[in-house]
Amino acid sequence: MTKNLFNEFTPSTKEDWSKQVARDLKGRDFDKTLKSRLWKRIEIEPFYTNEDMAGRIPFQHKFQNGANLPDSSPRQWTNLVSVFPGDSSESILHLLQNGAEGLVLHLSGFDDLTELLEGVRPEYIPILIKPLGNPIAAINCFLAWVENQDAAPEQITGALLWTPSDLVFDQNVEYGLGVEVFRELLELTEPYPNFKSFTLKTSRYTESGGNPLDAVIFGLSELVELVDQTSEEPKKVFRKMLLEASVSDSHFGEIARLKAFRDITASLLALYSVPCDEGDLKMLVQTSHWSKTILDSNSNLIRQTYEAMAAVLGGANLLWTRPLMEESAKEQEKRIARNVSAVLREEAYLDKVSDPAAGSFFLEKVQQEILTKLRIGLQQLEERGGWLAELKAGEIHEKVRSYRTKIQNEVAGKQLSKIGANKFRMPENLKEESEFEFFEEKSHELKPTRASYLTELENQQIL
Numbered sequence: 001m002t003k004n005l006f007n008e009f010t011p012s013t014k015e016d017w018s019k020q021v022a023r024d025l026k027g028r029d030f031d032k033t034l035k036s037r038l039w040k041r042i043e044i045e046p047f048y049t050n051e052d053m054a055g056r057i058p059f060q061h062k063f064q065n066g067a068n069l070p071d072s073s074p075r076q077w078t079n080l081v082s083v084f085p086g087d088s089s090e091s092i093l094h095l096l097q098n099g100a101e102g103l104v105l106h107l108s109g110f111d112d113l114t115e116l117l118e119g120v121r122p123e124y125i126p127i128l129i130k131p132l133g134n135p136i137a138a139i140n141c142f143l144a145w146v147e148n149q150d151a152a153p154e155q156i157t158g159a160l161l162w163t164p165s166d167l168v169f170d171q172n173v174e175y176g177l178g179v180e181v182f183r184e185l186l187e188l189t190e191p192y193p194n195f196k197s198f199t200l201k202t203s204r205y206t207e208s209g210g211n212p213l214d215a216v217i218f219g220l221s222e223l224v225e226l227v228d229q230t231s232e233e234p235k236k237v238f239r240k241m242l243l244e245a246s247v248s249d250s251h252f253g254e255i256a257r258l259k260a261f262r263d264i265t266a267s268l269l270a271l272y273s274v275p276c277d278e279g280d281l282k283m284l285v286q287t288s289h290w291s292k293t294i295l296d297s298n299s300n301l302i303r304q305t306y307e308a309m310a311a312v313l314g315g316a317n318l319l320w321t322r323p324l325m326e327e328s329a330k331e332q333e334k335r336i337a338r339n340v341s342a343v344l345r346e347e348a349y350l351d352k353v354s355d356p357a358a359g360s361f362f363l364e365k366v367q368q369e370i371l372t373k374l375r376i377g378l379q380q381l382e383e384r385g386g387w388l389a390e391l392k393a394g395e396i397h398e399k400v401r402s403y404r405t406k407i408q409n410e411v412a413g414k415q416l417s418k419i420g421a422n423k424f425r426m427p428e429n430l431k432e433e434s435e436f437e438f439f440e441e442k443s444h445e446l447k448p449t450r451a452s453y454l455t456e457l458e459n460q461q462i463l
Contacts, residue, residue, distance in 0.1 A: 013049075080126075080320040089118040101341075123151040125157075155194075199244045199284065213257070251309075291450075293456065418451060
C-alpha cells in the first residue's frame with residue numbers, strides 16, 4: 001500500500017505563505033516588489049494555490065487533432081511553411097521531405113500551380129492560401145488546380161487566409177463590399193467541407209502593436225458583425241471559419257490567452273444556437289513579428305522558439321513559425337524556423353499529452369481572468385454599437401496605435417527591457433547587416449511593426 005507522505009505535514013493556506021513571504025521581504029512592499037501586470041490589465045501574483053481556483057477542477061482541453069488511431073499521439077499539430085512567388089517545385093518538395101507538413105501559398109491568382117506544385121498531393125497536407133491581391137482570383141486559381149488532382153473534395157484541407165475586413169484596412173473600401181466577396185467565397189468553397197473559407201484574424205491587431213486582449217475582443221466583435229451582415233446561416237459561417245492568432249513574448253500569458261480564445265469562441269457560437277466542442281475549432285497560430293528586432297538575429301531565434309512552444313501549449317492546430325522578414329530571410333533562418341516544430345515534438349515530447357498546460361493553478365487562474373476581461377470588453381464594445389461602428393469612429397485604430405506608441409516609447413526609454421534591442425546589445429563588430437524599412441501607415445491601415453522600432457530608428461540615425 002502506498003503511503004501518503006504529505007499527511008506528515010500540516011497543510012499551509014495561502015495566507016500562511018503570504019505571511020512567510022512578507023517576513024522574507026523584511027519590510028519591502030509585497031505588491032510593488034513581487035506583483036506585476038500582464039498587458040497592463042491583469043494582475044499577476046507571485047504564487048498561486050488551489051485556493052485561487054475556489055474549488056474549481058482545472059479544465060483539460062480535449063483536442064481532436066489526431067487520427068484517433070491506436071498508438072497515435074494525443075496532441076498533434078501541423079508545421080506550416082511559406083511558399084512565395086519564385087519558389088520552385090523542387091524547393092517545395094524539399095521542404096515537405098524535411099519537416100514541413102503543410103504549405104502557405106502566397107498567390108496572386110495568376111500563378112501556374114501545375115508547375116509550382118508538381119508532385120504535391122493536396123489530399124495529404126493542408127494548404128493555406130494567402131492572397132496577394134484579389135482573394136477570388138487566388139482561390140479560383142487554387143481550386144482549378146485541385147480539380148485536376150483527382151482528389152475527393154472532403155480530403156482537401158486548409159484555409160483562405162483572408163477576411164472581409166482585409167478590404168477595409170488594406171484598400172479603404174466599405175465593409176459591405178468585403179461581405180459580398182465573402183458570400184462568393186463561401187459558394188466557391190462549399191464543395192470542400194473541410195476547407196475553411198475565411199480566417200478570423202486577430203494578429204492584425206497584435207502585429208500592429210495592439211493590446212493582445214483587445215485583439216481577441218476586436219476579432220470576435222468582427223465575427224459578430226460578419227454574421228449580422230451576411231444572409232448566410234450562422235452555422236454555415238462558423239463551420240467555414242479558421243481562428244488565427246500570433247503569439248508574442250509574454251509566454252505564459254499567451255498560453256492562457258489562446259485557451260481563453262477557444263473557450264469564449266465556443267461560448268459565442270452557443271449564443272447563436274450552434275453547439276460546438278472547443279476541440280472542433282481549428283486554430284492557426286503564428287510567431288510574432290512585433291516581438292522581434294533587426295538588431296539581434298540570435299535573440300529572434302530564441303523568441304520564435306518559446307513563442308512556438310506557447311502556441312503548441314495553447315492549443316494550435318496549425319503552427320506557422322515565421323522568421324523576421326520571412327520572404328527575404330536567409331535559408332539558414334528558414335531552416336531553423338522549420339525545425340522548431342520538430343524540436344517541440346521529438347525532443348520536448350509535447351505531442352505525448354493532450355493538454356500539457358492543464359492543472360497549473362497559475363495558468364488556470366490567468367485564463368479565468370482573461371475570460372472575464374474578454375467578456376466584459378466584448379459586451380462593452382457591442383453596447384457602443386459594435387466593431388464596425390467603432391471602426392468608422394476611428395476608435396479601433398486609436399486603441400491599437402495608443403498601445404503601440406506606449407510600448408515602443410517604453411522600449412526606447414528602457415522602462416521595458418527588450419533583450420538584444422535596449423539591453424545586452426550585440427557588439428557593433430559582431431552585428432550582421434540588417435534591412436531597415438521606415439514605418440509608414442495610412443489613416444485606414446494597421447500595418448505590422450515592432451516594439452523595438454523606435455530603438456532601431458535611433459540606431460540607424462547614430463550609424
